[in-house]
Amino acid sequence: xxxxxKFNLEGIFPALVTPFKDQAEIDEKALRSLINYVIDExxxxxxxxxxxxxxxxxxxEERKKVLEIxxxxxxxxxxxxxxxxxxxxRETIELxxxxxxxxxxxxxxxxxxxxxxxxxxAYQHFYELVQTTDIPIIxxxxxxxxxxxxxxxxxxxxxxxxxxxxxxxxxxxxxxxxELLEMVGDKISILCGHDEVVLPALxxxxxxxxxxxxxxxPDIWIKLHEAVKKGNLKTARKLQMxxxxxxxxxxxxxxxVAVKAAxxxxxxxxxxxxxxxxxxxxxxLETKEEIRMELQRLGKIKLxxxxxKLAPSKVLxxxxxxxxxxSKQIKQLKLPVGEASAGERLEKTYVYLLAGPKESPxxxxxxxxxxxxxSGYEALTAIVEPNLAVxxxxxxxxxxxxxxxxQASIVYGPVQSAVGKAVSDTVEEKGFPPKAVHDYAVIVRVxxxxxxxNRQLLYANTYDAVKMALLRAFGFWRKE
Amino acid sequence: MEKKKIWPKGVIPALVTPFTKKFEVxxxxxQRLIDYVIENGVxxxxxxxxxxxxxxxxxEERMxxxxxxxxxxxxxxxxxxxxxxxxxKKAIEFxxxxxxxxxxxxxxxxxxxxxxxxxxxxxxxxxxADAVNLPIIxxxxxxxxxxxxPWWVVEALAEIDNIxxxxxxxxxxxxxxxxxxxxxGKISIICGHDEVAMAALxxxxxxxxxxxxxxxPDVWKQIYEAVKKGDLEEARxxxxKAQTLVRIVVRQGGGLAVKAGLNMMGLEVxxxxxPLMTGGELRxxxxxxxxxxxxxxxxxxxxxxxxxxxxxxxxxxxxxxAVPQTPSxxxxxxxxxAEAFASPGTADVAHIDIQVGWKTGPVGKTVDEALANPRSGxxxxxxxxxxxxxxxxxxxxxxxxxxxxxxxxxxxVHAMSGxxxxxxxxxxxxxLPKNALDDLVMxxxxxxxxxxxxxxxxxxxxxxxxxxxxxxxxEGRPTLEELMERKESAxxxxxxxx
Numbered sequence: 001x002x003x004x005x006k007f008n009l010e011g012i013f014p015a016l017v018t019p020f021k022d023q024a025e026i027d028e029k030a031l032r033s034l035i036n037y038v039i040d041e042x043x044x045x046x047x048x049x050x051x052x053x054x055x056x057x058x059x060x061e062e063r064k065k066v067l068e069i070x071x072x073x074x075x076x077x078x079x080x081x082x083x084x085x086x087x088x089x090r091e092t093i094e095l096x097x098x099x100x101x102x103x104x105x106x107x108x109x110x111x112x113x114x115x116x117x118x119x120x121x122a123y124q125h126f127y128e129l130v131q132t133t134d135i136p137i138i139x140x141x142x143x144x145x146x147x148x149x150x151x152x153x154x155x156x157x158x159x160x161x162x163x164x165x166x167x168x169x170x171x172x173x174x175x176x177x178x179e180l181l182e183m184v185g186d187k188i189s190i191l192c193g194h195d196e197v198v199l200p201a202l203x204x205x206x207x208x209x210x211x212x213x214x215x216x217x218p219d220i221w222i223k224l225h226e227a228v229k230k231g232n233l234k235t236a237r238k239l240q241m242x243x244x245x246x247x248x249x250x251x252x253x254x255x256x257v258a259v260k261a262a263x264x265x266x267x268x269x270x271x272x273x274x275x276x277x278x279x280x281x282x283x284x285l286e287t288k289e290e291i292r293m294e295l296q297r298l299g300k301i302k303l304x305x306x307x308x309k310l311a312p313s314k315v316l317x318x319x320x321x322x323x324x325x326x327s328k329q330i331k332q333l334k335l336p337v338g339e340a341s342a343g344e345r346l347e348k349t350y351v352y353l354l355a356g357p358k359e360s361p362x363x364x365x366x367x368x369x370x371x372x373x374x375s376g377y378e379a380l381t382a383i384v385e386p387n388l389a390v391x392x393x394x395x396x397x398x399x400x401x402x403x404x405x406x407q408a409s410i411v412y413g414p415v416q417s418a419v420g421k422a423v424s425d426t427v428e429e430k431g432f433p434p435k436a437v438h439d440y441a442v443i444v445r446v447x448x449x450x451x452x453x454n455r456q457l458l459y460a461n462t463y464d465a466v467k468m469a470l471l472r473a474f475g476f477w478r479k480e
Numbered sequence: 481m482e483k484k485k486i487w488p489k490g491v492i493p494a495l496v497t498p499f500t501k502k503f504e505v506x507x508x509x510x511q512r513l514i515d516y517v518i519e520n521g522v523x524x525x526x527x528x529x530x531x532x533x534x535x536x537x538x539x540e541e542r543m544x545x546x547x548x549x550x551x552x553x554x555x556x557x558x559x560x561x562x563x564x565x566x567x568x569k570k571a572i573e574f575x576x577x578x579x580x581x582x583x584x585x586x587x588x589x590x591x592x593x594x595x596x597x598x599x600x601x602x603x604x605x606x607x608x609a610d611a612v613n614l615p616i617i618x619x620x621x622x623x624x625x626x627x628x629x630p631w632w633v634v635e636a637l638a639e640i641d642n643i644x645x646x647x648x649x650x651x652x653x654x655x656x657x658x659x660x661x662x663x664x665g666k667i668s669i670i671c672g673h674d675e676v677a678m679a680a681l682x683x684x685x686x687x688x689x690x691x692x693x694x695x696x697p698d699v700w701k702q703i704y705e706a707v708k709k710g711d712l713e714e715a716r717x718x719x720x721k722a723q724t725l726v727r728i729v730v731r732q733g734g735g736l737a738v739k740a741g742l743n744m745m746g747l748e749v750x751x752x753x754x755p756l757m758t759g760g761e762l763r764x765x766x767x768x769x770x771x772x773x774x775x776x777x778x779x780x781x782x783x784x785x786x787x788x789x790x791x792x793x794x795x796x797x798x799x800x801x802a803v804p805q806t807p808s809x810x811x812x813x814x815x816x817x818a819e820a821f822a823s824p825g826t827a828d829v830a831h832i833d834i835q836v837g838w839k840t841g842p843v844g845k846t847v848d849e850a851l852a853n854p855r856s857g858x859x860x861x862x863x864x865x866x867x868x869x870x871x872x873x874x875x876x877x878x879x880x881x882x883x884x885x886x887x888x889x890x891x892x893v894h895a896m897s898g899x900x901x902x903x904x905x906x907x908x909x910x911x912l913p914k915n916a917l918d919d920l921v922m923x924x925x926x927x928x929x930x931x932x933x934x935x936x937x938x939x940x941x942x943x944x945x946x947x948x949x950x951x952x953x954x955e956g957r958p959t960l961e962e963l964m965e966r967k968e969s970a971x972x973x974x975x976x977x978x
Contacts, residue, residue, distance in 0.1 A: 245977070245978075248978070249978060253978060280827070280930075280931035281931075284826075284827075284931070285930065285931060286978070287978045290977070290978050358814045358815040358842070359814055359841075359842070363814070363815050363842045364842045364845065364846065366815070367815060367835055367837075367842050367843055367845075367846040367923070368846050368849060368850070370833055370835065370877065370923065370925050371835075371846045371847065371849070371850040371860060371875060371877055371923050371925075372846075372849065372850040372853060372854075372855055372858070372860070372877075373855065373858045373877065373878075373879070373925075374855055374858075375855065375856065375857045375858065375881045376881075378858075378879060378880070378881070380833070380879070381817065381819050381833045383819055383972075384963075384966070384967050384970035384972065385970040385971055385972040385973070386764075386819075386821035386831065386972070386973070387763070387764035387765055387819070387820060387821050387948075387958075388759075388764065388958055388963065388966055388967070388970055389817070389818060389819040389952075389958065390963060391960055391963060393815070393817045405930065408880075409974050412974055413972060413973075413974030413975050413976075414972075414974075414975045416972065416974075417970065417972035417975050420967075420970075420972075421967060421970070424963050424964070424967045425967070427960070427963075427964070428964055428967075437960060438960075441815065455975060455976060455977050459975060
């Protein structure tokens with residue numbers, strides 16, 4: 001066997017994004033800056049041109065160029081593991097030879113995809129690479145992209161070859177990871193590539209992790225790795241749970257798109273992903289805002305305390321004037337009104353509720369609020385879920401400006417369904433006069449904080465507040 | 481090899497098992513259903529199959545339903561009893577019972593839950609075949625059982641005298657082609673996947689055992705006969721016409737969907753046993769669409785409908801209403817409202833809030849006010865088609881602020897033409913009364929997501945949502961009873977964190 005310089009494959013490695021300018025040119029400056037950022041944070045090495053690096057959208061020349069920039073900028077401070085996988089064996093060898101010549105420390109080689117070989121072809125693919133290239137090789141299993149696992153039997157055989165030093169498993173399928181640890185854990189380093197299961201994988205014996213989210217939160221993963229090494233599982237669990245939502249978004253809702261969006265929010269513009277991946281596609285606008293909130297929570301970006309204009313303290317009856325119902329009318333017609341709040345801090349909900357017969361000014365206001373919406377305060381009907389609207393007909397009018405799709409999705413989600421459920425439960429509990437169920441219209445102004453995070457709490461608080469407001473508005477109807 | 485003693489063929493419905501409101505087997509309803517399908521020309525019936533919810537029935541119930549079916553069919557057509565089970569012992573017990581009860585054959589689904597290997601599958605069927613003299617039809621439905629009966633196992637089983645056929649519900653045509661290659665003319669090969677039925681017949685299938693043959697047995701009979709005559713053009717046309725209906729049946733709940741359809745047709749069969757429920761696998765929107773497609777086949781009877789447009793003014797219409805959705809009289813147009821959601825697509829879904837009212841009431845007043853004071857980003861517009869306003873006069877209001885030209889085009893062109901077509905169709909079908917169109921106005925708030933991009937889908941989804949919304953508003957749905965029944969199991973898709 002040829003002599004190959006090896007290194008200890010252990011620790012946290014970011015799967016670097018490839019910064020682009022206008023989806024076209026490689027943004028060398030942004031790439032160099034990103035490398036310095038993650039190295040300063042203490043990563044054990046870097047992995048350019050992997051899945052997160054959009055290798056599959058890059059020409060071979062671009063792949064080589066990015067690697068050369070990375071090797072140059074890293075300047076031997078940490079190992080560089082070059083992503084050199086391709087569908088064909090021939091290209092994989094070409095790219096891996098280049099990686100060796102360019103000065104990479106190892107190559108990360110994804111299993112063949114699209115035309116998928118059986119075990120024999122998969123083994124031969126890596127075997128030929130070993131035969132023709134003098135560089136340490138890390139196998140890369142990511143069935144959600146390639147369409148299939150590298151079978152454990154193939155890994156067993158490949159682990160006998162000395163240039164094969166590790167395997168990155170991004171499947172997130174722990175029985176597979178454990179099977180590898182059992183069979184080849186003493187021969188090669190098993191690395192975790194699935195951000196959502198880093199802790200269990202490390203605890204089970206994985207030596208490290210190559211992660212998309214390590215572009216964004218390398219510090220958390222480094223601490224987690226150290227905690228597991230020291231046997232401090234309690235700390236490790238806390239760290240994993242802290243990163244979990246971000247990890248889930250990166251793994252499931254957009255990979256590179258999401259990582260690039262996050263880096264941009266942190267002031268590190270790495271451009272957009274190449275087509276066909278677009279923001280607003282797999283990464284929805286709603287989820288993108290969730291990333292921002294998570295980065296705020298983790299202290300990665302400054303908490304931009306949104307300016308929230310709490311509705312000025314007003315008499316309840318005066319809160320519907322902009323909708324066309326005056327306090328005078330409310331008093332004269334004895335229209336039921338009620339207000340209530342529930343919860344605390346960011347998830348506190350305020351509710352101002354007005355009801356009245358459809359032929360009263362409330363019916364007009366109900367109709368008008370829908371027909372003539374005000375941007376940022378668009379009204380929507382109360383439903384328990386789509387295609388299940390409630391009776392009495394109920395309209396939700398936001399009391400705080402809706403500024404983004406995430407906030408909209410909170411109103412059009414936990415808030416909407418909580419109002420729907422509270423109204424329909426009140427019907428069931430006979431909290432409305434029987435006539436009102438069919439003949440009344442209800443308008444609910446709801447205040448929820450734009451930075452509210454916990455949807456379950458928001459649902460519960462909105463539900464409680466609406467029920468209380470309804471009780472206050474209608475509570476004594478039996479006596480009349 | 482000798483020719484098999486029976487050769488199942490033709491169109492055979494996989495009967496639903498009717499249940500009462502208390503979820504007991506409803507024998508009367510079963511009898512009505514059997515008469516309906518036999519009158520419509522079926523060549524056999526299958527009680528206690530997958531569509532019959534056999535897996536959610538007790539042993540006694542299964543036997544009772546098989547007996548009741550044989551009894552009521554009374555020799556008019558063959559009865560193929562569903563007798564499969566996860567374990568061999570129980571499958572034998574059911575098959576023996578079917579034989580004793582006088583069934584013509586047993587349809588035996590492959591074992592499920594524990595997924596047997598081909599050796600175990602083979603032995604399972606050999607033991608059943610040995611235990612009875614009854615002809616056996618193998619039944620491959622991997623989407624439910626989790627296991628496919630490999631063609632080489634079928635090949636071996638076909639050598640057994642009383643194994644006379646296989647029903648393949650996989651919809652996997654390469655699999656079926658292998659069956660034809662290996663077994664054509666040796667055993668009856670029956671297609672059990674409604675979406676590929678015509679293709680399977682053209683490729684050589686002997687017959688069809690279908691869930692949707694409860695609903696449209698006559699259509700399947702025409703398709704079957706057209707293929708037999710070599711009139712593929714006609715068979716294709718009918719299959720295409722039935723495709724949406726059968727897709728709903730196959731993919732959105734099977735027996736649950738069939739039951740919803742039969743009920744709407746007035747053939748009351750109750751609903752599926754829990755945990756299956758309308759609003760789950762059969763989404764509320766599927767039920768609306770199923771209804772529209774049953775109408776297209778004339779399966780809903782046209783009935784007189786009285787519509788009181790305003791107090792004292794009643795117009796008469798005729799409408800193919802559904803049971804129990806459509807009341808015989810609709811009144812109170814002060815402020816009728818409804819909401820409807822239609823998919824598929826992620827960003828291209830449609831969600832409509834609708835108001836319907838008489839021209840001089842609050843809705844009419846609001847339309848004029850909104851037009852007089854348009855707000856930026858939410859400019860309302862009167863729905864027009866070919867430059868002419870639709871009747872009733874309808875205001876389209878964008879629910880989401882329109883910020884870009886692309887968004888504006890999706891809302892004001894593509895969603896709007898969907899709305900216009902939905903209004904026209906709702907007039908044509910008789911729900912919006914032709915002689916009172918000038919007295920009514922409507923307002924439709926149209927949700928088009930800012931990242932929507934597929935104009936055709938936005939158009940179609942908005943057509944569907946508007947059509948459903950008009951029906952729901954006029955029919956007063958969901959009714960209070962439905963709301964009470966459905967609210968606890970409701971699951972709003974955006975209630976949860978990503």
